Amino acid sequence: SQELEQSPQSLIVQEGKNLTINCTSSKTLYGLYWYKQKYGEGLIFLMMLQKGGEEKSHEKITAKLDEKKQQSSLHITASQPSHAGIYLCGAHEEGSNYKLTFGKGTLLTVNP
Amino acid sequence: KAGVTQTPRYLIKTRGQQVTLSCSPISGHRSVSWYQQTPGQGLQFLFEYFSETQRNKGNFPGRFSGRQFSNSRSEMNVSTLELGDSALYLCASSLGGGLGDTQYFGPGTRLTVL
Numbered sequence: 160s161q162e163l164e165q166s167p168q169s170l171i172v173q174e175g176k177n178l179t180i181n182c183t184s185s186k187t188l189y190g191l192y193w194y195k196q197k198y199g200e201g202l203i204f205l206m207m208l209q210k211g212g213e214e215k216s217h218e219k220i221t222a223k224l225d226e227k228k229q230q231s232s233l234h235i236t237a238s239q240p241s242h243a244g245i246y247l248c249g250a251h252e253e254g255s256n257y258k259l260t261f262g263k264g265t266l267l268t269v270n271p
Numbered sequence: 272k273a274g275v276t277q278t279p280r281y282l283i284k285t286r287g288q289q290v291t292l293s294c295s296p297i298s299g300h301r302s303v304s305w306y307q308q309t310p311g312q313g314l315q316f317l318f319e320y321f322s323e324t325q326r327n328k329g330n331f332p333g334r335f336s337g338r339q340f341s342n343s344r345s346e347m348n349v350s351t352l353e354l355g356d357s358a359l360y361l362c363a364s365s366l367g368g369g370l371g372d373t374q375y376f377g378p379g380t381r382l383t384v385l
Contacts, residue, residue: 190370201275201361202376209371247314256369257302257327261314 161186161252163262171268177236180265182248184229191231192249192259193222202247205233235267243269272298275364275377283383289350292380294362296343300375302368303345305337308359308379317360320345321368349382357384 162185172178182191190209194202206215211226219236235242245266249259276295284290296303305317316329320339337347343364349356359381363374 192373194376199359199379199381201378202363204373204375207371207373249314251370255327257304257319257321258316258329259304259374260316261306263313 161250161260163248163250163260165246165248165262165265167265168263169266169268171270172238174239174269174271176238177234178238178267179235180233180246180267182231182233182262184250186229187253188224188226188229188231189251189253191222191224193231193233194247194249196245196247196264198245205246238267238269240269240271243267275362275375277360277362277377277380279380280378281381281383283385284352285385286352286354288352289348290352290382291346291348292360292362292382294345294347294364294377296345296362296364297375300364300366301343302365302372302374303339303343304363304365304368304374305345305347306361306363307331308361309357314361317347319368326368352384354384356382358382 193205206222208224214223221234224231245264247264249261278293302321304319308314319327323339334350339345359379361379363376365372365374
């Protein structure tokens with residue numbers, strides 16, 4: 160089965176700093192989703208990437224998909240305390256259009 | 272549009288009991304998926320329903336079951352609860368549930384088994 164490995168597992172940054180979170184798949188990626196979760200709450204959809212080389216941005220968050228490396232990165236520019244939370248990547252498994260597999264998440268702390 | 276709603280938000284049960292969780296999808300969404308989230312295993316897929324049919328199932332014992340109604344609302348049931356079933360149960364809805372179809376998550380039901 161597919162596995163998604165996220166790095167780093169946790170990250171502490173000073174407000175205003177840039178940061179990058181990576182998500183690497185053990186198998187071919189068929190769509191990659193990024194979500195954000197506040198502890199104990201539901202997941203908030205951030206972005207979806209489908210094609211190799213695709214890059215999407217929303218406010219200060221940019222996500223890229225490198226199909227060849229089977230990897231996606233999430234970059235936050237000029238981090239703010241509101242960016243704190245758990246970031247999760249999810250992807251469809253080959254042959255399983257309806258099932259999402261998720262990474263274990265990256266815990267982001269932003270110190271004011 | 273209202274988001275995905277889940278009831279109840281919190282639940283405390285004892286071992287051996289059974290529990291039913293409810294999920295109301297976003298209006299117009301016909302696919303509902305269920306996930307279990309624990310600190311050790313992370314987010315794990317339970318099952319997915321579309322038009323009252325289960326299309327995919329994760330690796331969970333038969334104690335975990337679900338169903339979907341004609342209005343797309345879904346319920347999941349866990350029988351003979353075990354301590355290890357304590358988790359955050361999340362449901363997600365999407366239009367059709369296929370590739371490229373974004374899943375939107377509800378706030379979750381926190382189940383504690385004593």
